[in-house]
Amino acid sequence: MTQKKVPPPVMRRRVGSLLREYRERADLQPGVAAKRLGWHSTRQGRIERGIYRVSEDDIRNMLELYGIHGDEDAVRELATASNESEKAGWWGAYVGQISKALLDFIILESKSKKIRVQHPAIIPGLLQAPGYIREIFNSPLHPNNRDLSDMLSAIRMARQEVLHRPGNPVHLHALISESALLHRFPTSPGVMKEQLRKLADDAERPNITIQIVPVEAPAYAAANQAMTILDFRHPWPAVVSIDSSLGGNVLEHPAEVDDLGVVFDQIANLALPADQSRERINSHLEEKF
Template sequence: MSWATFGRCPEVTRDGHLRPSDSSTQGRIRPSFPTISGAVGIGVLSPRRLVPQLYDALSSCNCTRGEVAVGQGPTTSRRRLGAELRRFREAAGMTLEQAADALECSVSKISRLETGKGLPKQRDVRDLTRLYGKDAEAGLERLLRMARDGSRAGWWQEYTPLLTAEPFVFDGADRYAALESEASSIKVFDMSAFHGLLQAPRYARQILEAVLPHHSGSELDSLIDFRMKRQEVLEREDSPLRLHQIIDESVVHRLVEMDPEVAVAQLEHVLGTMESDTVTIQVLPFSVGFVRALQGPFALLEFDDSVDQDVVFVETHAGASYLEGDFGVETFKGVFERTQAKALGRTGTEKLLRNALSTFD
C-alpha cells in the first residue's frame, strides 16, 4: 500500500507522529531513487516505493551568493542553482504556481529545478532570471555556469545502465552516488551491515547475492566494481570524505557467522580502515539497551559549503527517501550524537572487532 492510494502524503510532526499533510511545500514525501542501506550498504540500489514516515522537505534555504567551487560535481551545481533560483523567486514575491504560469510549464518542473532534481537547461535559466527581475539577471552568467556544470554526466553513470531493475529493491543509483561523491562527511547508523564504503569485495558480494538473488553474476560484478569505485572518496587527495559509522553489535555477530574467509577479510579490512584519520567506526553494544537509532538505519550527508543543504537518506524494505530541511536534518543529527555517546569508543570498538577476528584463529 502506498501513500498515492490516499492522494496525499503524510507529515511528520515535531513529536515524531504522522498526520496528513496539506498543500504546503513542507512535509511532502516524493518518490526517490536511493538504495538498500542496511543490507546493501547505502548508495547502490533503490526501490520505487516511499518511506511512509519521512518527507522530502522543500523548506526554505537561507543560501548566500558565491562562486561555484572548483571541482564540484553536477549534483552540487544543480542544488546550488536550484537554491539560487528559489531565492530569486521568493525575493520577487512569486509562488511556484505563478512562475510556472509565466513560463507556461508545470509547477513540478519549477519545483524540480529548485530542489536540484531537474536537469537544468540554459533557456529555462534565462527565462526565469528575466521573470525574477534585475537582481536575478545580474547573476545570469553565474547561474548559466551552474546550469552547464549541472548538465554534465557523473562518473557513476557509466555503471547504472548495466544494472537490471528489480521491483522495490533495485533502481537507479545516481542520486545517492552523486551526493556521496560530493559530500564532505557522512555519518551512518546501521544494524545489518558495514557501510558500502567499508566493504571488502567478497563481503559485498555475499550481501548482494542475498539481497538480489535474481541478478546475474555479471550484474553483481558491476555492482561490486561500482562500490569499489565509490570507496575512492575516502582517499581523494583534495579533502577526503570523512566517514563515521556506528554499527549495532549484531552486525559483528552476523559477520562471524558468514564464510570464515569472507569474515576474516572483512574484519581485517575494517581494522585497517580505522587507522585512517578520516574514518571513525563505533559499535553500539547490546549492553546499552534500546536507543532511538535502532528504529532504523540512516545516513547523514554533510556539505562544507553553506550553500549546500545537508541531506538525510533513510530506507526500509518498502522504500526510501531523502530528507532535507533544518528540522528533519537536525532531528537525525541529534539521534546520531546521542547514539555516538552510548557507543564504544575507538579502543572498545577495536577490541571487540579483534576479539571477533580471534575466533577464527
C-alpha cells in the same frame, strides 16, 4: 504505450530546489521573479523543477534579485551542477541499468564532504570488504541473477573511492552494531576475518571514524532504520538517505535532516569511543580467528 517521464538529473533538481528556496526567502512570487529577470513564468517554473539548465550569468542575476550578493562560490557550484551530465563519473557506465534512486544516491554521495552512516544490522557499504559484498549480494535475499549481483557488487566497491580520492577524501563517521561483527557466512568462513581486518585498518585512517554500538547498549540504539547523512560544501544543504541496497529514500526537508542528525548523535553517545571501538574490533578478530 505512454513512455514514463525520466526525472531530471538529481543535481539539477537540487539547483532548482535551492533557487526556489532563495526566491521564497526573498518573498517573491514566481511570476514576479520571472518578470524582473526578463523571462516567462513557464521558464521560471521549469528552472525550479530542474528541467532547464541555467547559465552562470542567469544564476548570478537570480541570486542578486533574491538578495544574495557577491556569492561567486554559490554561482559556480549551481551553474556547474545545473549543466553537468549525470554520466560524468564512473557511474556513467551504469546509467539505465540501475534504479534512478541508486544512481541519485551514488551521485550525491560522490559530491559530499562528510558522511555519517548508521546501520543497525550489517557493516555499512563504504566499509565492506570484497568478500563480504559478494556474500551480501549473492544471498537468498537478493534476486537470483548473477549478472545483477556482480554489477551491484562492482558498484558498491567503486563507491568506496570517495574515501581515498586524492586531496579531498570524504570524512566518514560510521556507527556499527557490534552484532554485525558476529555474523558468519557458513560457505565462506574466511569472509568475516577479511572484513574485520579491513575494519581494523580503516579505523586507523585519519578521515574515518568508526564507533561500535556494543551489544550491552539499550535495545533502542538498534531500533532506527539504516540511514546515511550527507553533508556538502557551500551552498548545498545536507540530505538524509533512509538506506536500502537499491538506493533508499532521500529526505531533504531541513527539519527532517536536523531530527535525524540528533538521532545519529544520540546513538553515537551510546557507542564506544573510537579508540575503544578499534580495540573491540581487534578483540573480535583475535578471539574468533
